[in-house]
Amino acid sequence: MQVATEPTERVNGQTHADSLGARVGWLLPPLVLALYALKPLGPVKDPDAYWHVVAGEHLLQSGEFVLEDPFGAATDKVWILNQWLPEVAMQWGHAAYGLPGVAFLLCLGSLLVGLSVYAACRRRAAPLATALVLALVFVALSGSLSPRPQLVTFALAAVTTSAWLLTREDDRARWWLIPLTWLWACSHGMWFVGPVVGGIVVVGLALERRLPVRALGRLALVPALSVAAAAVTPVGPRLFTSPLQVGGVTAYISEWQRPRLADPAVLAALSLVLVVGLYLLRRRRADWIAILLALAAAAFTLTWARTVGLGAIIAAPLAAAALQELIRQPVTSAPQRERSAAGVAALLSLLLVVVAAPAVAGSPALGPNALDGALGALPDGTVVCNDQVDGGWLLLQHPGLRPTMDTRVELYSVEHIQAYLRFMAGDEGWENYPLRVGCAYAVLPRSAAVVAQMRASGRWPVTAESAGYVLMRLS
Known part of the structure; x- marks a missing residue:
């Protein structure tokens, strides 16, 4: 025109x-x-942003553009950067x-x-x-x-x-x-x-x-x-x-x-x-x-x-x-x-x-930040059951831990995603998910339906709790 x-x-x-x-x-x-x-200025609240930083760091260290995921505990597809x-x-x-x-x-x-x-x-x-x-x-x-x-x-x-x-x-x-x-x-x-x-x-x-x-x-x-x-x-x-x-x-x-x-x-x-x-x-x-x-x-x-x-x-x-x-x-x-x-x-x-950025974006807008000390004390390689939204935060803030879910959804099988959703909802058989992925600990929002089920089971005592999150250990 x-x-x-x-x-x-x-x-x-x-x-x-x-x-x-x-x-x-x-x-x-x-x-x-x-x-x-x-307008976009504020705390970093996109869960993807955290693992994008991790991806950039890993690439600079390894030079790998196509790799087996070294971070997640349950990913089963190739990670293509x-x-x-x-x-x-x-x-x-x-x-x-x-x-x-x-x-x-x-x-x-x-x-x-x-x-x-x-x-x-x-x-x-x-x-x-x-x-x-x-x-x-x-x-x-x-x-x-x-x-x-x-x-x-x-x-x-x-x-x-x-x-x-x-x-x-x-x-x-x-x-x-x-x-x-x-x-x-x-x-x-x-x-x-x-x-x-x-x-x-x-x-x-x-x-x-x-x-x-x-x-x-x-x-x-x-x-x-x-x-x-x-x-x-x-x-x-x-x-x-x-x-x-x-x-x-x-x-x-x-x-x-x-x-x-x-x-x-x-x-x-x-x-x-x-x-x-x-x-x-x-x-x-x-x-x-x-x-x-x-x-x-x-x-x-x-x-x-x-x-x-x-x-x-x-x-x-x-x-x-x-x-x-x-x-x-x-x-x-x-x-x-x-x-x-x-x-x-x-x-x-x-x-x-x-x-303004240091004042308004200095702290993450998601994740169990109040449990940083307790999570940092866990041994490297510990598999942690977590909320998907917090997966990228865990990858960046606690690189020694291995979360079981994050927003890199394309790296997970449909079967794993469905099992994760049933676990978070506390549906019947939720106990199978931690066994399947090998969780020794779980860090979850207190409001997650499965938390009440885990507490009632007697097998997941709370080791730390703060700011709406709980850290639980499989006994």
Whole structure:
């Protein structure tokens, strides 16, 4: 979709550039960008973040990208470190500054996501429309801005979508997307989104019949070679089979469930798709690229909870351009004052994060922290029955212990997951789980249903109890 590039429209005898909106509108995107940097700041509460740090540390020590898991007591699948690049960065941050370092990386990553979406939208819309879309994307990402490698996917999805929309405008192949995909494939399992977006644009160009077959073939080389580049990461071809491990256990992973339509994140993402749809209905000719990308954005939004934000990001530049068409305002490139304001907002926000992180993120937001002393006194190699949420915390805080469950769900068999769920619920036969995994101790939330059963059995006396957790020993 094409947008104007010169401010020719007049409002009450003034050019749009002289209107009130133009005079203050440039401040809005920097304010929203500050929200991206500051809102995620807080204690590290994502259970995955802890084992990502452990993964980065183990990789730096061993150089192993595909390995038998040395940490869990009940894992039975190969651990493929297909997100190793951000995991190493998280380990460096943790080694240097502890959990505040991890919290800082979250805020930095969130800001980079915001900057990527801002750049993609601002190419096609004025500050007001850009700020609105940027805010809606933030709402759509509200459940996904956590210290995990998926932040790389969000940022690079915005960059890649914008790049392919530029290719739609000038028919130029952007070969730099190939090495970018290699970096993406070293960072997160959803690297394939980049080649998929490229393939969608090439198919759209073919349906529009405005390029010769040879030119289409040349453009198609970019996503094809991007996939080939992903095959030569340090993980090797195993990168392509790693998603199959998750496929068998998605029923037990909340983020792989279908999202609720009433969720504000879903509503925000769908509103962006709706804006694009309204624009497309007004066109006389079919804009196949926009149609296909909007359908892809809707599919990502409605299929899995973890891809709601991704759907919003893919729709964002199209929605920004559509808003410009609907409100009939011209677009100019970002003036120096706007770019400066965005840079100042980003730097000041990160400076505030640096100052505040030690106070607000110095302690973990999960795990039996009050039992650190008692857990630290257990012999190395002790197998501990635990709540899944606390598994990553145990791996990081007490590397000598071997938890029986954590959020690396793809490393566990379905049978083990089901046995763990029956154990935590205190269902009949719960006694078999500790015997099966070889637990000598159990550290569990006091509120877990099985705790009452364990106490009543007389075989699991409490050795320590504090802050809502109990440490029990098999007698």
